[in-house]
Amino acid sequence: MTDAITDDIDELIPASHISLSEPPAQKEATIESLLDLVVESGRVDDRQAALDALLAREEETTTGVGMGIGIPHAKTEAVDRPSLAFARSEAGVDFGSMDDEPATLIFLILVPKEGGEDHLQILSSLSRALMHDDVRERLHEAGDESDVQDTLREAIS
Amino acid sequence: MSDERIVEIVPEAGLHARPAALFVETVTDHEADVEAGPPGSDLVPARSMIAVTSLGVGQGDELRLVADGPDAESVLAELERILTTPEDELEA
Secondary structure, X not given: OOOHHHHOHHHHOOHHHEEOOOOOOOHHHHHHHHHHHHHHOOXXXXXXXXXXXXXXXXXXXXXXXXOOEEOOEEEEOOEOOOEEEEEEEEEEEOOOXXXXXXXXXXXXXXXXXXXXXXXXXXXXXXXXXXXXXXXXHHHHHOOOHHHHHHHHHHHOO | OEEEEEEEOOOOOOOOHXXXXXXXXXXXXXXXXXXXXXXXXXXXXXXXXXXXXXXXXXXXXXXXXXXXXXXXXXXXXHHHHHHOOOHHHXXX
8 A cells, every 4th residue: 555544554553552461351441442542642632532433333333354353443533643553362352243253353443534535445454454364463473562563564555 | 056246336334334244244144155346356255344344345436246156146136235225224
């Protein structure tokens, strides 16, 4: 991908948006913990508005897309630039996926409301990357935040 | 039995969220292998939500559907209905 969004992985997902420790066991709590990574980096004006948008999207239908992946996402005025956060789980978080696989790799996407196609584009690029067994394996094995960023940089194309 | 068609996407959100969930559920409820992709490009398995999400199909885009199996014709008819119905008129 040669657009501004995926050209700069460090801008989209700075190291502080990556958590390698076990997230909460419940889906909503995991979504909140990922949101808090983005809140703590100062990118979210209104945490509650962002959370409401994320949970409204989950209510419509789960973002558990199968293969052990959850991608909660929302378009919201609470952010002014596209942001991604990542957590992984050994135990797995029940995202209610159609294939019944608990999510072990979880990405949160927040995109500004007026972001147009950015939203679909990040979602599709990320999904395309995560369909590859070796990409998922590298994310599970990543020893630190920069391993995660490197994997995404190489895989999102 | 094999069948295919090309459909233009009507829901505002594209093949995403509820239309995408209905799309995948419809495929898994029928006896047919279904693949989907932009006309002229590689196809992906339509029973996989991550594969369908990876297509990034937006409103107004064309999607090629190829079905093979006893329910090929009926699954394509149902998928076309989902893809050509505005989201607020779509019944679960």
